[in-house]
Amino acid sequence: MYSSQFPRDLFAEVERLQREMQQALDPVSPSIRGFARGYPALNVGSTPTSVEVYAFAPGIDPAKIEVKLERGVLTIEGERAPVARPADGKTTLHINERFEGRFSRVLSLPDDIDPSAVDATYRDGVLRVSVQRRGSAQPRRIEVQ
Amino acid sequence: MSTQGRTQTQAPEKDARAEPALLPPVDVIEDATGITLYADLPGVPKDRLNLRVDGETLLIDAEIVLAVPQGMQASHAEVQRTRYRRAFTLSRELDPEKVAAELNHGVLRLRIPKAAHAQPRRIEVQVG
Numbered sequence: 236m237y238s239s240q241f242p243r244d245l246f247a248e249v250e251r252l253q254r255e256m257q258q259a260l261d262p263v264s265p266s267i268r269g270f271a272r273g274y275p276a277l278n279v280g281s282t283p284t285s286v287e288v289y290a291f292a293p294g295i296d297p298a299k300i301e302v303k304l305e306r307g308v309l310t311i312e313g314e315r316a317p318v319a320r321p322a323d324g325k326t327t328l329h330i331n332e333r334f335e336g337r338f339s340r341v342l343s344l345p346d347d348i349d350p351s352a353v354d355a356t357y358r359d360g361v362l363r364v365s366v367q368r369r370g371s372a373q374p375r376r377i378e379v380q
Numbered sequence: 381m382s383t384q385g386r387t388q389t390q391a392p393e394k395d396a397r398a399e400p401a402l403l404p405p406v407d408v409i410e411d412a413t414g415i416t417l418y419a420d421l422p423g424v425p426k427d428r429l430n431l432r433v434d435g436e437t438l439l440i441d442a443e444i445v446l447a448v449p450q451g452m453q454a455s456h457a458e459v460q461r462t463r464y465r466r467a468f469t470l471s472r473e474l475d476p477e478k479v480a481a482e483l484n485h486g487v488l489r490l491r492i493p494k495a496a497h498a499q500p501r502r503i504e505v506q507v508g
Contacts, residue, residue, distance in 0.1 A: 251460075262473050275422075276458040289446060291422040291459055293486030318407045318418060325411060332390045332405035333420055360422035360486015361446065 266306045274334040274364070275311070277342065286344055286366045293360030302355050302364055307346065309364065401465035404440070412500050414493035415474065421464050422486035429483055431490070433476040440466045440488065472500030 275292035290311050292300065301312040317335040320326050344366060352367035407418040421429070423444035430441040442464045470476060475495040482489050 250400065255411065263458050277456065278446075278454065279456040280448070280452040282452045285449065287452060289423075289451065289459075291486075293420045293422040299398045303432065318409065320409050321411070327410045328407070329415075330406055330408040330412060333407050333418060334405070357485075358447075359425050359445075360420070365449075 248281065271338060274315075274338045275340065277340060277341065281345070281368075284368055286348055288342060288364040288366075290362040290364070291356075291360065292341065292362050295357075295360075297362075299358040300355075300357065300362060302353075302362070304344075304350050304353055304366070307344050307348065308348075309342045309344055309366070310339065311342075311362065311364070312337075314338070330337075399463060400461055401441075401463040402444075402459070403466055404464045406466070414491060417468075417488075417490040417491070417492070419464075420486065420490040421483070421488050423459075423492050424453070424464065424483070424486060424488075426483050429481075429488065431456050431479070431481055433470070433479060436470045436472075437475070438470055438479070438490075440464065440468075442488075448453075473505075 248310065267360055275290040277291075279287070279344045280287045280288040280289075287293045288309060288311075292311075292315075295313055296314055301310075303310040303312070315335045318328075318331070318333065345368070347357050347368045349369045356363050356365075404419045404421055406420075409416045419440055421440075421442050423446055424442040426446050428443040428445055430440045432441070444459070444462045444464070470492065473494050474492050476477075476492070478493050480491045
């Protein structure tokens with residue numbers, strides 16, 4: 236992995252480790268495939284009416300990102316071109332940390348989602364996939380007679 | 381090559397303490413006329429990107445802005461900070477006055493030209 240993961244600030248690092256341990260113990264982790272770190276990084280959140288997935292995928296042509304939802308499994312796939320550099324042999328690549336190549340991330344969504352109400356937008360290098368939850372699954376207040 | 385390793389990362393003490401930040405991955409390419417730096421800053425709009433050249437230090441400081449629906453509860457987060465920060469030490473032959481920057485789809489592209497006197501010149505050899 237790249238050098239950004241090497242300790243720089245000891246206190247921040249300890250804090251990060253603590254958070255990671257907490258996260259590893261967290262029983263609501265999405266799935267065994269979605270948990271692994273990779274490209275793009277994923278943040279997932281939910282509201283009573285929707286599930287929101289944020290994929291941090293900078294520098295990609297939005298038309299070339301493939302978002303699929305099949306049987307409750309969301310797949311985000313695409314390809315990122317290597318950094319542009321003239322092939323005349325007169326350039327030097329000093330640092331090369333950015334991801335390049337094909338990527339695919341898979342995430343299990345909750346059972347109550349509505350596969351027909353999916354909305355994906357790409358802005359500032361972040362792909363946001365918003366999936367509506369079925370009305371019946373939304374908490375309802377039941378009047379007591 | 382004498383140009384190897386001229387850009388090195390440095391986290392200035394005062395900034396490192398300020399607020400924990402993510403270290404964005406970068407690519408740095410050098411050619412005869414200058415250096416091009418690409419940094420991944422997903423989620424950063426143009427108005428939240430702050431680039432500063434302070435002496436020989438180039439500082440990238442940026443803030444992530446996500447459209448989050450009201451009342452959203454996070455269930456899984458791989459990006460746990462809302463700020464990117466990274467500093468580089470420029471070398472003397474680079475011209476900090478002429479740094480050009482563009483931000484496109486969350487990728488920052490910085491072009492730092494070499495000062496005119498540092499650009500390669502072909503020296504004619506006179507045959508006497």
